[in-house]
Amino acid sequence: MPGIGRRFFLKVVSATGVAAACSPSHAPEKLIPLLNPPENLVPGKPLFYRTVCRGCGAGCGVTARSREGRVVKLEGNPDDPISAGALCARGQAELQGLYAPDRLRGPLARQGDELKPLPWAAALAQLGGLLGKLRGSDGRIAGLRLLSRCEPGSAGAVQRSFASALGAAKNARVVFEPRDLASLRAANMKLFGRAELPVLALSRARSVVSFGADFLETWLSPVEQARGLMAGRGEPDRTRLTWISPRLSMSGANADTWLCTAPGEELQVALELLRWLLDPVNQVAALPPEAAAIRAALPPPRPLRGVSPEQVAHLGRELSLRRPSALLGPPASASGAEGRALAAAVQLCNLVLGNFGKSMQLGLGSELDAPSPEEDLYALLEEARRGEVTVLLLHRADPLGKLPASARVEEALRKVPLIVSLGERLDATARLAHFVLPDHHALESFGDLEPRKGMLALQQPVLSPLWDTRASSQVLLDLAAALKLPGIADKDFRELSKARWQAGAKALGAKLDTPQAQRDVQAQGVVVGHVEALQPALKLDGLAPLLFTKPSPAEGLHLVAFATALANADPEAPGWLREVPDVLTGVSWSSWAELSQATAQRLGVKTGDLLALSTDQGKAELAALISPALHDDAVAVPQDAPELRALGTPGRAVRLERTGKTFPLALTGRASQEGRDLARVIAEGGAPKREQGHEQGRTLVAPHEHPQHRWAMSIDLDKCTGCQACVVACYAENNLPVVGPQAAREGRLMAWLRIQRSVEKGASLEASRVALLPSLCQHCDAAPCEPVCPVYATYHTPEGLNAQVYNRCIGTRYCANNCPYDARVFNWEDPVFVEPLQMQLNPDVSVRSKGVMEKCTFCVQRIRFAEGTARDEGRPVRDGEVTPACVQTCPAQALVFGDAKDPKSRVALAQAESRGYRLLEEVNTLPAIAYQARRGGKG
Amino acid sequence: MSAAIAERMRSLDQTTEDALRPPRYGWAALVAVSLTCIAIGVYSWSLIIRFGMQYTGLNRPVGWGVLITDFVFWVGIAHSGTLISAVLFLFRARFRTAVYRAAEAMTVFGVMTAGLFPIIHLGRPWYAHWILPYPNQRHLQINFRSPLVWDAFAISTYFCVSAMFLLAGLMPDAAALRDGSQGLRRRFYALFALGWRGTAEEWRHHGRAYLFFAAFATPLVISVHSVVSWDFAVSIVPGWHSTLFPPYFVAGAILSGVAMVITLLIPIRRAMKLESIITLDHFDMLSRLVILTSLILTYSYSTEFLLALRAGPGPERDTLLYRATGAFWPFFWLMVLGNCVGPLFLFFKRVRGSLVGLFFVCVLVNVGMWLERFNIVVSSLEHNRVPFDWGTYHPRLVEIGITLGSFGWFFFWFLLFLKLLPAISVSELKEDAHHAALHEAAHAA
């Protein structure tokens, strides 16, 4: 054959040979052994520590899981009566607060215009010197003020003694809680002489009425309240919830009835309800002796705009029959005389219905370190403006960042010659400080607090401090020592706290005689004594002025603030709380202003338009979002939105203008299920309609059996509140990356578990319902995603899991296309964990790289852990021993997980429930997850 | 008589050799353009490889987009070639001889282009070889139940068979050119001639082999695009999950392929002065094929919709209505215009006869066919079963760049082919030439 020769052939062959020969090689890595082995730390094994969540005032006990000295996950403390093992989204996200990249990493001191790093010793010496100079002849500093968040424990005690020893003024220490339920406190004070917040036992209530109180998001003690409310859900005669507010918020979405008031009209409704209850013609049984007096004190009736008298009467009748009940309100956003009046009206309803001591308990709320009345705070600011404040110590208090602009905080702070900020990050106030002495994160510090009477929660570090920080209380003690303050003997805060909690614990009847006993208590995390709720005695004097009223606000747009379970609108919130979309609107990464459809039409506004809002207080620009469940007169803004500070307290009239600009809102999901009936609602007592026209579970091939376990889940839609604690827990447990606003806009959120929402429009606005559906991988027996994968990267495990092997995946995305539930998530880019957030990564779960498909694994690592423990102890896995992160953290206990092969397991029983159904039964994928339909109102 | 035959053959050789010297500058310019496109495509792909698929417009729920559209489109293009040469060969359709070589070349390059996309669209293309069954230490093989594996096999088989088919036909012509040239050119043609001498013995084997190739290729054509259609039909995505798909896709593929052949042949014929060989009758026959397949396609579309509508409310219906009225409704109706309405004009001899009209219709068909695939892939994913996740998809520059690159890649090879190898089957034409001469002799007598 001329031309073509052996040589040519060989060339081709050798070329391919070379290509095949190339293969990567690592440089040899170094192993660095420890010098001395740390005791009781076994690399590769988790350690569990009990401490307290300081995310909000509720004081939930938490269990921290730590690996190789890094805490990787927070879970509720099962021994704690408040959290009972559950944790809310914000609690889960405390972890990201701990590893927040913007945390202060060491003390700063002002040099000229800027804050420069300074060693602790130097900083304290300088500060001590300055304070020393400022001391008067009596050794006190007249102008010293200490502004602190609520510290119901040793920390508060230290601050008080420091303030009283060094400060002269009687209110030298002011306690500042921006989200405090001040109105309720005040009302309780005026009505019963107790400046405390009630403790709710909603599990005892048969009807719950909330006057806009977001008791499932942030109000009072959401985890406990969610558990309480949902304990009475699911069964036919279930706890009923009535929601009275211009906006249907998340708590409202769980209501059976919504009374859509005009903005600011809740007070009138409350008063009318009270009036109805007290009206003899309605013959409400068992009225208290004070009834007549209260009735006398009621202001004259005023016409209602949003709500009809019939609705009030209907509610009144329900409450008079279904006892005990619980009336909740007002929300934190209510303020002033009106707020107090609403609170009073609500509490009087509770009193009239005899709820106190049953569902509504007084005398349990901690009176330790109650937030000071607003007046004190404003007085402090006024003094500062007058230049009378010479030293201002701030402990985790950011008045500049939190108070409305109208409070003129900056002006006040600029007048103060010496500001010392003892906080975690460089917040607005700290930027003006002269010394910034960073405090430990709550998870790094010792402490003790009294979340409520008869209870002691112990705080202990779950990892050694990440940065060069120091406990604020310790700083104060050091200063006290340096200044030789009289009456402060303690040198070490840890000792002080220990002595204090041990005394407290003994008082609660805990045995602490042996060191072991002390350790046990510490390991327990909480000490629970017994305190009886008391029957409050009503103080009739001053009732009439308290129940002040004013006509329902006139027509026209009014500002409404609402709380969200997450903090999408809060620029300072950790990534998880910003990225996980708000459950009702689907917004992530920004604040927004909601308008009703009618209003939006009237003003020609579309979702995404940038609106200019202006009140008598100021202006702000916010992105418009058309809400299907909002009163036409309301403009609703999330209470975390920084813009709200400019606009002032809610309730006031607001003007809207279109700026002509648009804002790229990151919105997720369509709030409609196109009548496909995925999230089902059934009449009370009814059973869900079955899919017609095909036989369930019939397949061409024999169903494959699961030799040992068949892991399965059941989700009770009647209990799911939509708080998304499960979603955040999933982010934490499974190393899900936070992708940021741009990717969120492009529909590339990485969540494995999402709460799908769909708004079912009713005849009227009030009749419209929001159906929530937690959706995750259904771990189908006949999973459509599996057979289409060319490389076996996804398959069905013998234990019934739909497995995804990341390192085998080549990223065809066929499985995701073929998943009828859209449960699969693709890595569009390499995940980014900003230093030091990567320290939170769970070492038991791979961090996925770009180009790989991923999805819910039922937390297989936790399954393996439980199976391992069981095997070590030579016993079968117990029911309820395996809990995926979502199930573990669910405050409402709507999720149940277990082995469906064990007929006695909780999950098997739940799945057999009459309300049970599976998603998309018509595609016959035989999912492992069964849903229980929600029971809708009276049906 | 005998002189006449020899004359014909000589003139045939002459035209072929002239055809191998196309207008230099025009050719060079086209090559330059296609190389540029390739460069753009390569760069775009490199972006995806380095930074992940974030540079595409894909998202949840739309996991497949332009890249898969291109894949199906090019596989479709690759279909006419084998059809024209193999099927028409079996049917002894004489008009095939003039055009089948170009068509086959198109097939081979079309598959070469299509074959790239399954790799390009991967999240981790550097592991693309995992889709092939090769011995490895993992004890882990591939999932033969996955349509993507069927794809891998179908595409590679189709490439090999059609390449061999092309080579088999080329041998005699290459041999002729070999003997007519020197130096590098000679060695090049020798490569394709594979030592061909034209002896009766060689012809004996060649004839049989060629027949068998045709016999293999015909079912293969059907199977390949059926397999491609199964990528969708085997899934349970509403708008994909349909038993109609295989015939529907095959018809579509043939339509797009024939249209592409015509679109390419019209300019080639002009540029290379092949008017004497590729006559209007050839185009006439081809356009009849276009009409036929287009009618089949129209029928499929209507069946698809009627079934969905008859099915009553549900995902199936929603998806198809969305396809026609949703975000991409212009694409849908442009597709109908291109694939169903346009070809109808070919019923008129005037349109069929005028190359301009024919060219226009065929370009329209090509556009329509691309859009058809886009509509099927994207609109179905946009409206899957869970309305909460309904979304939209907008192609990004990277995807457009890669598409451009694929066209560059295809035309680069095709241009090389035109320059280096006979675009018409000389030997078969010679065989015909002899028959023609006989006819004339008969008439003369």
Place this chain on the structure above:
Amino acid sequence: MTRLGALLAPALLSAAAGCQAGAAPATADSQEVAFSHKTHAGDNQIGCTVCHSYARHSPNAGLAPTSVCIGCHKFVSKDKPGVQKLTAEFAAGRPLTFARVHRVPDHVFFSHERHLAQGVTCKACHGDVAAMARDEKVHDLQMGFCMDCHRQKQATVDCLACHK
């Protein structure tokens, strides 16, 4: 046909078991001190878990903390240069480093605990370390190696047993 396939396929699979070289194993030379398993585990019969103390109750086997080395070398062969270096470094509060010989990729979740509990010997994967003056990688520790053993011992071959 089926049975025949079953018989032949593994042959194909193992045919080119070696052809996937993968990452070049870290070599044992360039060790900071000339630590010899032969001396310790071999001649002096020190059990593996004396130094790799976590192996029995954790996924990680662990590496002897320097203090453990010192525990013996306070008394034993203090004349050796390596030991002197060790003592010096320890006094200076600096740990010695060792070049890593055995490693599995990050996406493999191997547990020493589980394997020892099932009676798998250290030898099975690490080779006869007691005879090595310089550590060598005896087995490639690639998936094929694990699979061979798992199948032969009828242990699980579920992917999620090792990949999560």
Place this chain on the structure above:
Amino acid sequence: MLHEPGVLAVFADPLQAARAVRAAHEAGHADVRAAMPAPFPEVMEAMAQKKSIIGAVTLGGASVGICLGLWLTIGTSLALPISVGGKPVVALPAFLVIIFEVTVLIGGLSNFLGMLIGAFAARRKSFMPHDPRFLRDRIGVFLPGAGESARVLLRAAGAEEVRDVA
């Protein structure tokens, strides 16, 4: 390259060439060889060759393909059975696609190779003088080991030229 003496005739018209071939056969030349630019049916018929064995080769290849396909699909699936989507491990309907493709692939390859080898063998065993014209516009008929009589016979058939190949 092997070489044989004989008589080579060049024709312009396939019919004449065919006539020549037939004549040669009648004249008792068992082994008549020809070369031409295209497989002119007349000539091929006249040559009266026996059918090519390529069919058998291809059939063999195809059946090997079937076995390979079966072995690959069923064998590898049983080697490590993995449950996907509740489908049986050996899912023949799905495997048929692979089996078909492998069959066609191997069949096609063997067909092509068969042809090449056949042609190569032919060139090896029976010598035919090469002339570029035979690939363009002329037909060559070669009678190995023939003499004067053959020359006459070929001229009579209408050969343009007849020459001895020494």
